Amino acid sequence: VDADGTRTFELTAQEGTTQFVEGVDTPTWGFDGDLLGPTLRANRGEQVAVTVRNELPEPTSVHWHGMHLPAAMDGGPHQEVAPGATWRPTWQVDQPAATLWYHPHPHGRTEEHVYRGLAGFFLLDDPQARDVGLPHTYGVDDVPVVVQDRNLERDGTLDLEGGELGVLGSLVTANGVRGAHLPVTTQRVRLRLLNGSTARTYAFGLADDREVLQVATDGGLLPAPVPTTRVQLSPGERAEVVVTMTPGETVRLRSFRPELGRIAAGFAMGAQDEFDVLELRAAAELAPSPQVAPALTTLAPLSADDATVTRSFDLQNREINGLRMDMGRVDETVQVGATEVWEVRNLDAFPHNFHVHDVQFRVADIDGAPPPPALAGAKDTIYLEPRRTYRLVMRFEDHADPDVPYMFHCHLLLHEDEGLMGQFVVV
Ligand code: C2O
Ligand code: CU
Known part of the structure; x- marks a missing residue:
């Protein structure tokens, strides 16, 4: 936060290398690193200013997906940043707490820029909101999880060739890691799930089919927690879930077969695909977590x-x-x-x-x-x-x-x- 109270961020889009498979270097793109980008976080009411630098060999842009803001700050195809150039959007956060994200949006090139790895979370908080018992210690019991799929060529480079929907990959990552696991140290853990894939729809659930509480959608908290065994997200959608763990157990977050509706050639559209996404590993002793309140928020009337x-x-x-x-x-x-x-x-x-x-x-x-x-x-x-x-x-x-x-x-x-x-x- 700078002297006049503005929350400032810097993001540099750059080239890098990621080992999705051990020992295999895959050229990728990231913000401030090889893949994905830092989690940005701001409070409702705050003024935000971002310095976006483009060190890629081609134009890109950064769109604040889910953010209510002036069109000139939106980061769509009309706000492209040339190679070597800098863009400085600023706006006031004016919406409820939510799990948003940012990603490139250059004209005709968005799929490739996101697929190469450019994406990050933008979390909004509301200091005025009442405590409703949701875990909120970042990285401990409140964990953003971006799920993406890719295919690799034999030489390790990204396979950009797709079908009707784009690329449906078989290499599925959580926060850029294949076969990821999360050490859990508390009774309850909140996962902020983002489908950061370019084409694939996931139906998330736990391998043992236990219920989780869905507490939020794209734009913030639900009025009340929804107990469910499946959370389906198409590209760009988010959901927050609270998982209750018992000491010492391990449970896998999976993507089950998604319900895509009356589509033709479902097998080619990913309708039959299932994946392990993330393993939750509970410590032998878990710190107590608060109960999730039965009422989470009151949605502004919109009828x-x-x-x-x-x-x-x-x-x-x-x-x-x-x-x-x-x-x-x-x-x-x-x-x-x-x-x-x-x-x-x-x-x-x-x-x-x-x-x-x-x-x-x-x-x-x-x-x-x-x-x-x-x-x-x-x-x-x-x-x-x-x-x-x-x-x-x-x-x-x-x-x-x-x-x-x-x-x-x-x-x-x-x-x-x-x-x-x-x-x-x-x-
Ligand atoms: Cu117009 Cu997430 O994009
Ligand atoms: Cu479409």
């Missing part, structure tokens, strides 16, 4: 009944409403202060998802039915089963700027790069 505008977004192949992304075209113009319903449909027989910059939306309904409890919180990204209608309600509070657009897109990053993206301005 489809208050919407004054309804927009439709049909995703098909690489187009939204029949159009591919065009940097020079603004697709939607939103009035500042408006509450809107966005009706989103996947017209293909394969997976897509949908991410909206700047806002956290609520799922009003899916094919007219209320969302399941695990989707009843603040979201910025949602999986789209084929041929269902997702009605998302969102409010565009402030940050009007007629000149700089925000993005909405499929977060399967190959699809995004190939045009499944559009732009909106808030005026």
Whole structure:
């Protein structure tokens, strides 16, 4: 924190080397290191300033995924940073505590930049929020876990060749480590799960099928903990879960077969794939943890009944409403202060998802039915089963700027790069 109270960070995108497989050097990219990036953390109400340096041989950008902020600070394709150049975004954190993340968003090149390793967590805290018994000691009982998949060529370099969805890798890592384990020293541990993959959807659960408590979605805490055995996340989505451990035990966090909906050729879309992700190893003695409170937060009211505008977004192949992304075209113009319903449909027989910059939306309904409890919180990204209608309600509070657009897109990053993206301005 500098003299005027601004929380400052520096991030340098650079080339590096990672051994995903022992003894095999894989060229990767990272922020301030060989792979991934440091966890950034700020409080609600704080002014944040980041110095982003690009030491890569090509332009990149850094997008603050899930953050409510002015479009000019958003880090999308309109804020690319040339090789050797520096970008200095600044904004005030104005949203509830949440597990957000940052990653590159250069025009047409996002998949490769994320796949090479550029991504990190951005955690938001709210000092005013009441204590609801969630573990909160970073790295001890409160642990961010980014899950990614890759394929390697025989020579150890990254295999960039994918199919309809992009790359579905068989080398699955937690925080960049294959076969990772976490020493657990407390009765309960909170995992902040991020699907940082470019294409794959995971259905996380514990190998012995015990229940965990899901306590948060993309944009912050759920109203109440949701006991569950599966937490499914498509690319870009986050969830926080609290796991209760017994002394001395070992339990594996796995990804089970995801429920992708009525897709064709499921085996080619990862529908049959299962992976071990992380082994939780409890110490012989565990320090006591508080009970998770039965009520976690009160969500700000956001109802489809208050919407004054309804927009439709049909995703098909690489187009939204029949159009591919065009940097020079603004697709939607939103009035500042408006509450809107966005009706989103996947017209293909394969997976897509949908991410909206700047806002956290609520799922009003899916094919007219209320969302399941695990989707009843603040979201910025949602999986789209084929041929269902997702009605998302969102409010565009402030940050009007007629000149700089925000993005909405499929977060399967190959699809995004190939045009499944559009732009909106808030005026
Ligand atoms: Cu996480 Cu427009 O992206
Ligand atoms: Cu897609």
